[in-house]
Amino acid sequence: MNERSEIVTGxxxxxxxxxxxxDLFRAVALKxxxxxxxxxxxxxNSMWTPTNMLAAAGRLTGKKYKLSRSGYAKAIADLExxxxxxxxxxxxxxx
Numbered sequence: 632m633n634e635r636s637e638i639v640t641g642x643x644x645x646x647x648x649x650x651x652x653x654d655l656f657r658a659v660a661l662k663x664x665x666x667x668x669x670x671x672x673x674x675x676n677s678m679w680t681p682t683n684m685l686a687a688a689g690r691l692t693g694k695k696y697k698l699s700r701s702g703y704a705k706a707i708a709d710l711e712x713x714x715x716x717x718x719x720x721x722x723x724x725x726x
Contacts (some may be wrong), residue, residue: 635649638723658691658714659714
């Protein structure tokens with residue numbers, strides 16, 4: 632880790648500082664987007680196609696996912712595990 636990553640939270644909001652913390656935020660948003668698409672077929676935005684979301688999940692987890700319901704479920708589960716691990720490693724600073 633070249634830069635120190637941390638999550639700073641306080642009355643003014645939450646900051647994800649550093650590359651690992653930003654990846655954590657990205658993973659949480661991506662998991663929500665894939666879940667929304669899997670449940671109701673709605674894309675979070677026009678750039679987040681199912682293919683793009685699964686590719687982004689693969690870049691974080693290091694795995695490939697099929698464009699199918701089982702692929703979405705696998706990506707969500709892998710992102711959940713990745714998020715839990717990242718939250719353990721990144722310190723949270725409360726101000």
